[in-house]
Amino acid sequence: MMQAADRKIAAPIVNVETEPFWKAAAEGRFLIKRCTDCGKPHWYPRAVCPFCMSAATVWEEASGRGTIYSYSVARRAPEPYAVAYVTLEEGPTMLTNVVDCDLDALAFGQAVVVTFKPSDGGYPVPMFRPA
Amino acid sequence: MSIRGKACIAGVYEHPTRKAPDKSVAQLHAEVALGALKDAGLTKDDVDGYFCAGDAPGVGATSMIEYMNLKVRHLDSTDTGGSSYLVHVSHAAQAIALGKCDVALVTLAGRPRSEGMATGTTPRMRDPNQPDFQWEFPYSLTNVAGYGMCAMRHMHEFGTTSEQLAWIKVAASHHAQHNPNAMLPEVVTVEEVVSSPILADPLHRLDCCVISDGGGAVIVTRPEIARSLGRPLVKVIGAGEAEKHTAGGDVDLTYSGAVWSGPAAFAEAGVTPADIKYASIYDSFTITVLMQIEDLGFCEKGQGGRFVADGNLISGVGKLPFNTDGGGLCNNHPANRGGMTKIIEAVRQLRGEAHPAVQVKNCDLALAQGTGLQLGARHGSATLILERE
Numbered sequence A: 001m002m003q004a005a006d007r008k009i010a011a012p013i014v015n016v017e018t019e020p021f022w023k024a025a026a027e028g029r030f031l032i033k034r035c036t037d038c039g040k041p042h043w044y045p046r047a048v049c050p051f052c053m054s055a056a057t058v059w060e061e062a063s064g065r066g067t068i069y070s071y072s073v074a075r076r077a078p079e080p081y082a083v084a085y086v087t088l089e090e091g092p093t094m095l096t097n098v099v100d101c102d103l104d105a106l107a108f109g110q111a112v113v114v115t116f117k118p119s120d121g122g123y124p125v126p127m128f129r130p131a
Numbered sequence B: 001m002s003i004r005g006k007a008c009i010a011g012v013y014e015h016p017t018r019k020a021p022d023k024s025v026a027q028l029h030a031e032v033a034l035g036a037l038k039d040a041g042l043t044k045d046d047v048d049g050y051f052c053a054g055d056a057p058g059v060g061a062t063s064m065i066e067y068m069n070l071k072v073r074h075l076d077s078t079d080t081g082g083s084s085y086l087v088h089v090s091h092a093a094q095a096i097a098l099g100k101c102d103v104a105l106v107t108l109a110g111r112p113r114s115e116g117m118a119t120g121t122t123p124r125m126r127d128p129n130q131p132d133f134q135w136e137f138p139y140s141l142t143n144v145a146g147y148g149m150c151a152m153r154h155m156h157e158f159g160t161t162s163e164q165l166a167w168i169k170v171a172a173s174h175h176a177q178h179n180p181n182a183m184l185p186e187v188v189t190v191e192e193v194v195s196s197p198i199l200a201d202p203l204h205r206l207d208c209c210v211i212s213d214g215g216g217a218v219i220v221t222r223p224e225i226a227r228s229l230g231r232p233l234v235k236v237i238g239a240g241e242a243e244k245h246t247a248g249g250d251v252d253l254t255y256s257g258a259v260w261s262g263p264a265a266f267a268e269a270g271v272t273p274a275d276i277k278y279a280s281i282y283d284s285f286t287i288t289v290l291m292q293i294e295d296l297g298f299c300e301k302g303q304g305g306r307f308v309a310d311g312n313l314i315s316g317v318g319k320l321p322f323n324t325d326g327g328g329l330c331n332n333h334p335a336n337r338g339g340m341t342k343i344i345e346a347v348r349q350l351r352g353e354a355h356p357a358v359q360v361k362n363c364d365l366a367l368a369q370g371t372g373l374q375l376g377a378r379h380g381s382a383t384l385i386l387e388r389e
């Protein structure tokens, strides 16, 4: 068993396109973007829909639930951590970290839920822990 | 319209250095340029096209054109990471076919080893305006963890094992033992690979390529000029390029961009994977090789583990001799970009100039394949098919 330790998380780089996401994260809300023209949600969030190029994209609060698509534990890092792709209940798959877990017990398809971790002098970062 | 047979690789050069604390990056670019020109039997003043990628210092090609005091009428600084140089050969062939230049010089050089870069295990700072970067940097996506996630998923879906991946390193090491410039000339065993420390699951230290200084260059020219130079004629007969990415969240880590660049190159060349006598396959990590071999059609998707095992990639032993210089896994991965050395070893094989212990008999058709940037996110893929006349 190798427990994930809290590590220093680099502050997110925020710009005008993505600022609402990070402000919501500061309130503990996890947002994704959805296109109101084609109806599809996407990741990472963009002003312009990656499926139909419509500018009519809106923020929506996601369930915060997902499953692990793939993962890799960085074992030689000073504080070992898990990088993962998590497929959100809404559909898109996003890069993230799985935290607050036994790094040796992660599994494909494992249910996870969003949790916010403080970053180094910036907005908190959405990550996932076992559900 | 096709580039098939419209251009030849007339000169190649791989810098012998693997650590160059006493040389600048610009100097290394110029040294490899001179090496390739000498190999071709040409001079600087014959060059009228110049190609380089992001490893070249300065904005695009501009600073290196001035440093080498070139006068060009065509230039291209397409950057697809380590696969850039295969793209450059294709673009050079296109430019030559259209009469936009006659002698194209492509250079690569860098010194990550002297600069102490932890290429695989530390996230690299990038342009903050790069739109994907802010969604990866807080999560410390390293190269090895990104490629690791591809390998984990491949194992999950297809039953690929660490031992099968290790065979790729073993094969590379069998070749590297004959290369006096190789960084890792020792033959390794499957057991040694899988017992080396895991950097990021499931990749061990010995699943990774080396970090080396150095560089390489190639000269692409018209067949009439190449024929006049008296070297074995190596023709570019097919090329493909592609980009694969996270597609708005539709992520599938089980394949690479080679599923698109490979078929395009084979179609243009009019050959099939079964015709290829030698393959240079980009080898940043063992999993990179395995996925490209499947995606190029050397075996069925999911069968790569079985295909690479038991020495099938070792020259003189297996069905698909690969990276007979030792590759990035054992020989050289200059500037963290392995595409140039892939082209160079393919040309050596076609000329019959590989080390005799690894030279493929009657090697008249070769493939070079590059994958640049992050296999587990966005990457460029480029395939070249080369034929000896």
Ligand SMILES: [Zn+2]
Pocket (backbone or CB within 6 Å): A035, A036, A037, A038, A039, A040, A049, A050, A051, A052, A053, A054
């Ligand atoms: Zn849309």
